[in-house]
Amino acid sequence: MAAKKCDVPQNINEEYYQISSEILSSFPKYRPPVDLFSFREDIAVLAPYCRKGDRLSNAQVEEVAQLCADGMLFVSRSDHPIYSRHIVKQLDLVLQDRNLKEAEIADICIRALVMRYGEFYAQPVKLLFEPLYRDLMVVTEYLFADKHRVIGFARRLFHVQEPARHALNCLSLGLWLWMQSVSEMRRKDLDRVALALLLHDVGMSKVPAFVVNKKGPLKQEERDKIILHPLLGVKIMQKMDISFEELIRACFEHHERLDSSGYPQHEPGSRISRIGRLTAVVDSFSAMIMDKPYGSRREPADAARELAQDNRYDAEFTRPLMAAFAAQTFGQLIDMDAHLVEAAQQ
Template sequence: MVDQNRQAREVPQNINEEYYQISTEILASFPKYRPPVDLFSFREDIKVLAPYCKKGVRLSNEQVEEVARLCAEGDLFVSRSDHPIYSRHIVKQLDLVLQDNNLKESEIADICIRALVMRFTDFNGQPVKAVFEPLYRDVMVVTEYIWQDKHHINAFVRRLFRRHDPARHAINTMTVGLWLWLQLVSDFRRKDLDRMALALLLHDVGMSKVPTFLLNKQGPLKAEEREKVLLHPLVGVKLMQKMDMAFEELLRACFEHHERMDGSGYPQKIKGPQISRVGRITAIADSFSAMICEKPYGQAKDPVEAVKELAADPQHYDPEMTKLLMSVFATEGFGRFVDMDKSLDEPL
């Protein structure tokens, strides 16, 4: 019988650079008899990996047992070149990213974003509690990862989408808003982080009730069409209240993300300090996300251009927050950006 508590074997660093050391939880997510990836076993005698089986090849019962043993002993690996296939299983069981110590920070961010896109798209199409629960669980995985080290948010910022759809906009807004919030608060509880992430992600949930043809309309909206769009903050609040998710941060994000510092926003036309910090953060993150994404009715702006435009508009946006955002984007402080749209388009 395999000792499940046995520690994974240490292997040369160059191997971990090119291969994943599979955990028992990840292995359990694979089809039992036909692994979807090439498997490799670690040869202790010569300190190298040897091919064990090819992807899709059926294993015998004896091989299934041997694979389980190799995995429990830390001797089972998969090539990082199979990352898209490997990711498919973790995307559907996102909590596994917290159990796999061999995933790189960039890989974790990529997997988390893919999972959120999948879950949010489902929820946006059917905004009911049963569909919300998987999204909620995955957001909790993301916040746990950021709770471990708040700098993990930077890998998410490097993966901002540049094409618009409801899920991409929601995730962009959550990412930028969380980054801002983490710079502004020095002492917070895990519960605060959870609520802020959910609030930012769901700020535009009321738009799920706006007809798609209005969202994609290229010309100006008619008065009655515009009225439907302007109601989405209130619709979002009511939706989340029905799901017993009406906590303060979420209500503020839904209701205040179109308010402006000079009172010219909607729906309440409040201004300055009347707008909560959550509302001001969400307004900036929401506008920034809209500006950098290509839409049917408008071209995308470069992120640096967008943040400079926001910073030059203190009448509408909190100047302290926009300057903070500009200080990083303008100096390329986040490092090299990843084309997440292209990555998402590639089939897993």
């Protein structure tokens, strides 16, 4: 017999998540990691069912499953840090949970990608690329359903210099810029652009940490190591048989400049691909707003304005970026470094 869904008052979902069967099945069977609440139809309120960490009996496990099937099982939004840490590890669950708010989904997706990218960057092999790819495809599926959702990602910026954080800045802002520039968004194109933006700087994983973190000026031999990283990124991806055009171009061209002053090839603007020009803008912007061993960061609006005044970068992308920050298109910006620290303490 099909489960009968109860009519739950809408205001309950402001303070509680209604758990889906998919999410419940991903919890430890006998010790749920969150407080559970059941809906009492007779008085139209939620009542505590069990505390987080309590061991359920076999009968309670069956009862919880039935409550969930009937749409009568909830978790408090005060448990959001625990709930989101759980979903971060199984990101496809954000597509199943219709009670998550857009801001919550953006937070969870970014945290998942930071985790997956960090693991891949530390050891760039196919085995660690696959979970990163799966999670990125969850994000593109979510954004493809409604391109306006990308604003929730674009307002969440990192300021601590770290590879995964830099990659997420570039992904979020790069996708927003790309979506403004296309008249028709195809899922295949979205997937490829997203992967290119996220992985464009993976060659830096092969540059010694002492060079990357050096506070003073680089010696010539140290600069040479930096200059090689676009080529190293291409080689890493080709070794894994992941070498479609957008990704290779983003890896190889993100430090090229329209006036041929970039590297490694000193290509003129006419020979730099569109994805290369886009990636150059967001890569430089992210670097400018991050704290670095050799200098302080700029405010996002100042960094965007500076890029728009620099003719080495493509105005097709720098002008919309400057206009967005000037008009506060993204709304109140969120410092994701502080946000993650706060979530970890809860």
